[in-house]
Amino acid sequence: MSYLESLRIGDNLDQCQTLFSVGQMSLHVKDADQPENTKLLKVAIIGAPNAGKSTLSNSLLGRKVFAVSKKVHTTRSRTLGVLTEDDTQIILLDTPGLTTPSKVKRHQLEKSFLEDPWNTVKEADLVVVMVDVSDKWACRKLDFEVLKCLTHYSDVPAVLVLNKVDLLKSKSRLLEITADLTCGVVNGRKLQLRRVIKPPWAERRADREVRTSGPREENEPHGVVDSGESSEAQGGLRGDQLRTLKNQQGWACFKDVFMLSAVDRExxxxxxxxxxxxAKLGSWEYHSGVLTDQTPEELCLSTVREKLLEYLPKEVPYTMTQSIDLWHDxxxxxxxxxxxxxxxxxxxxxMVIGQAGQMVARIAREAGEDLSSxxxxxxxxxLSVKVKN
Ligand SMILES: Nc1nc2c(ncn2[C@@H]2O[C@H](COP(=O)(O)OP(=O)(O)OP(=O)(O)O)[C@@H](O)[C@H]2O)c(=O)[nH]1
Known part of the structure; x- marks a missing residue:
C-alpha cells in the first residue's frame, strides 16, 4: 500500500489531520468541506531573511510544517499553511526573504527568491511585514525590497509585526521602532508618541517624511533607475519613485502594528x-483537515535541509542537494x-559525517523526530552522503 493510499483511508479526525500533504492535496479546492457562510483570509508574510516568518507561520498553525533555521534563506519558495477555525479559513503564505537580483546572482539562489514574495502579495487579502527587532539595522529602516513591494501593491492592506521582542532589553525601544517604521502614522492617524520621544525639529522632519511616504504620486517627474537593476525587478516603479523609497524610513500606510515573539503562544x-x-465572507479553498500544500517528500527534504543549515558551517549546506532513495510504509x-x-x-x-559519524547521526535523529511529530x-x-560535482 502506498503512502498516499494509507493517508486517504484515514477516517477519524486525528488521522484526517495527518493528511496534510499528499493526502490533503487530494482534498484540494473541489473537496473543501463548506459549512454555511464561510469566511476566508489570505495572508502573505513578507520580510527580510531571518525575520522569523516561518517561525510565526508554524506558531499560528500550532504544528511545525515550515523549516526554520538561524541561517538566512531557509525558505526557498512560497509555502502555504492552512488554519481553519469554526467558520473561518486563514491561508498563510510564507515567502522567501525578500532579496535583490544582484544577491540572487551572487549567491546562485533560485528565481523563486525574486518572484515568489511579489506574486504572493498580489494574491493576498492582507500583508504581514515582519521585522526582527533584535537586528539593529532592520529596525532603523524598512528593508528597501519590502518598501518596493508595499508601494507596488499599495492597495493590499498591510500590518507591521515587530518580532523577537523577547530579545529586546528595553521594551521602550519598541515605541521608537514603531514610530520610525511607520513614519509615525498608523491606520491614517499620527502616532502621539512621536511628540514625546522626538524634539520639535525632528517632528517637522517626520511630517515631511509622512508627506513623501504615501501611495505613489502620479505627477512626480520621471527619473532614471539608478540601481543597475531592470525595471521589472523594481516592481515597475519609476526611477524617481525608487529614489524616494531609498530615502524612506518606513511605510505610513500600515493598518496596525503588532509587537510579539513568534515563539510565544499568547x-x-x-x-x-x-x-x-x-476575514471576509468567501468560500474556503481547502478542506478543513488540510495544514499545508507541501507533499510529504517536500516536507521531509526541507526538514533535513533545516538541520543541515543549523549544524553545518556557513556555505556547506547551501551547496548541497538531496534525493529520496526510499519511502516505505x-x-x-x-x-x-x-x-x-x-x-x-x-x-x-x-564535515557532514562528522567525527565517528556523529554529525550525520544527529541530523538524521533530529530530522526523524521532527518528521514523527x-x-x-x-x-x-x-541519511547517506555522496560526493557529486
Ligand atoms: N528569540 C527569538 N527567536 C526567533 C523568534 N522568531 C524566530 N526566531 C529565530 O530566528 C531565526 C530565523 O527564523 P525563521 O523563521 O527561519 O526566519 P525566516 O524569516 O522564515 O527566514 P528565511 O527563510 O531566511 O526568510 C530562527 O533561528 C528562529 O528560531 C522570536 O520570536 N524570538
Missing part, C-alpha cells in the same frame, strides 16, 4: 484573532525513509 494568539476578525505504521545527501567536495563530506507516526530516517 502573542501569536492576538495576531490570529486579528486575522479571524479581518511498514505494516506496524512506521515510516522508513532513506535520503541521499550530495556534497560538492570531499572536505564537505567529512509532523506525520504523527514513527519515522525512521536514514
Amino acid at each position: 502573542d501569536v494568539e492576538t495576531l490570529k484573532r486579528y486575522f479571524v476578525v479581518s 511498514r505494516e506496524n505504521g512506521e515510516l522508513d525513509i532513506a535520503v541521499k545527501l550530495y556534497v560538492k567536495k570531499e572536505g564537505h563530506m567529512k 509532523v506525520f504523527l507516526r514513527e519515522v525512521k530516517l536514514r
Whole structure:
C-alpha cells in the first residue's frame, strides 16, 4: 500500500489531520468541506531573511510544517499553511526573504527568491511585514525590497509585526521602532508618541517624511533607475519613485502594528484573532483537515535541509542537494525513509559525517523526530552522503 493510499483511508479526525500533504492535496479546492457562510483570509508574510516568518507561520498553525533555521534563506519558495477555525479559513503564505537580483546572482539562489514574495502579495487579502527587532539595522529602516513591494501593491492592506521582542532589553525601544517604521502614522492617524520621544525639529522632519511616504504620486517627474537593476525587478516603479523609497524610513500606510515573539503562544494568539476578525465572507479553498500544500517528500527534504543549515558551517549546506532513495510504509505504521545527501567536495563530506559519524547521526535523529511529530507516526530516517560535482 502506498503512502498516499494509507493517508486517504484515514477516517477519524486525528488521522484526517495527518493528511496534510499528499493526502490533503487530494482534498484540494473541489473537496473543501463548506459549512454555511464561510469566511476566508489570505495572508502573505513578507520580510527580510531571518525575520522569523516561518517561525510565526508554524506558531499560528500550532504544528511545525515550515523549516526554520538561524541561517538566512531557509525558505526557498512560497509555502502555504492552512488554519481553519469554526467558520473561518486563514491561508498563510510564507515567502522567501525578500532579496535583490544582484544577491540572487551572487549567491546562485533560485528565481523563486525574486518572484515568489511579489506574486504572493498580489494574491493576498492582507500583508504581514515582519521585522526582527533584535537586528539593529532592520529596525532603523524598512528593508528597501519590502518598501518596493508595499508601494507596488499599495492597495493590499498591510500590518507591521515587530518580532523577537523577547530579545529586546528595553521594551521602550519598541515605541521608537514603531514610530520610525511607520513614519509615525498608523491606520491614517499620527502616532502621539512621536511628540514625546522626538524634539520639535525632528517632528517637522517626520511630517515631511509622512508627506513623501504615501501611495505613489502620479505627477512626480520621471527619473532614471539608478540601481543597475531592470525595471521589472523594481516592481515597475519609476526611477524617481525608487529614489524616494531609498530615502524612506518606513511605510505610513500600515493598518496596525503588532509587537510579539513568534515563539510565544499568547502573542501569536492576538495576531490570529486579528486575522479571524479581518476575514471576509468567501468560500474556503481547502478542506478543513488540510495544514499545508507541501507533499510529504517536500516536507521531509526541507526538514533535513533545516538541520543541515543549523549544524553545518556557513556555505556547506547551501551547496548541497538531496534525493529520496526510499519511502516505505511498514505494516506496524512506521515510516522508513532513506535520503541521499550530495556534497560538492570531499572536505564537505567529512564535515557532514562528522567525527565517528556523529554529525550525520544527529541530523538524521533530529530530522526523524521532527518528521514523527509532523506525520504523527514513527519515522525512521536514514541519511547517506555522496560526493557529486
Ligand atoms: N528569540 C527569538 N527567536 C526567533 C523568534 N522568531 C524566530 N526566531 C529565530 O530566528 C531565526 C530565523 O527564523 P525563521 O523563521 O527561519 O526566519 P525566516 O524569516 O522564515 O527566514 P528565511 O527563510 O531566511 O526568510 C530562527 O533561528 C528562529 O528560531 C522570536 O520570536 N524570538
